[in-house]
Amino acid sequence: MKVLGISGSLRRDSYNTKLLRAAEELLPPFVELEVWDELKAVPPFDEDDELGPEPAAVASLRRAVAGADAILFATPEYNGSVPGQLKNAIDWLSRPVATSVLRGKPVLVVGASSGAFGAVWSQAELRKVLATAGARVVDGEVAVGHAPTKFDELDTLVAEELRDELRESLEVLADEVAPRPVALAV
Numbered sequence: 001m002k003v004l005g006i007s008g009s010l011r012r013d014s015y016n017t018k019l020l021r022a023a024e025e026l027l028p029p030f031v032e033l034e035v036w037d038e039l040k041a042v043p044p045f046d047e048d049d050e051l052g053p054e055p056a057a058v059a060s061l062r063r064a065v066a067g068a069d070a071i072l073f074a075t076p077e078y079n080g081s082v083p084g085q086l087k088n089a090i091d092w093l094s095r096p097v098a099t100s101v102l103r104g105k106p107v108l109v110v111g112a113s114s115g116a117f118g119a120v121w122s123q124a125e126l127r128k129v130l131a132t133a134g135a136r137v138v139d140g141e142v143a144v145g146h147a148p149t150k151f152d153e154l155d156t157l158v159a160e161e162l163r164d165e166l167r168e169s170l171e172v173l174a175d176e177v178a179p180r181p182v183a184l185a186v
Ligand SMILES: Cc1cc2nc3c(=O)[nH]c(=O)nc-3n(C[C@H](O)[C@H](O)[C@H](O)COP(=O)(O)O)c2cc1C
Pocket: 009, 010, 011, 013, 014, 015, 016, 017, 076, 077, 078, 079, 080, 081, 112, 113, 114, 115, 116, 117, 118, 119, 147
């Protein structure tokens, strides 16, 4: 099973990108994570441009999403909401509406912020946007507040309760793609 990781931050030392790397380590063994890192190259969405050739970064994004069984988004919070570059990419992905690669795709949203709340507003808004675009948003929230204190110098997520939450949320995502057989009671 393949999960595509998309960080909503363009920053080199992004805590959200580190969170994706932490997820790589906590995924169930039969799941691989591929991080898509071309967000900065996605041009601003313009309906007029839908009539012309597909921009290369948009083609790459659509291909990556179509080829994945599920998507893991790690989003920062900018002024109480989703960073513009991430919302812009989802606007591209949501089109054409009838054949959007997001339609029916299982997605999990997590987030990190330098403040106390771990981007919970942004996460909530991102879930709303993704559901509007037709994605299957799974339950699970991992809110990494005070992010600079939650990773060590090797970028390992060191907070044990957050590691547990992330592991459990990733299991929910994997189950959404391929439900595990329920153990029969004897
Ligand atoms: C433009 C801007 C707006 C921000 N607004 C918020 C905010 O509303 N809430 C919050 O918790 N942090 C906010 N922050 C701080 C981010 O949480 C912090 O920069 C975080 O490290 C960004 O994620 P990253 O490390 O993945 O880049 C903001 C940062 C920027 C640059």
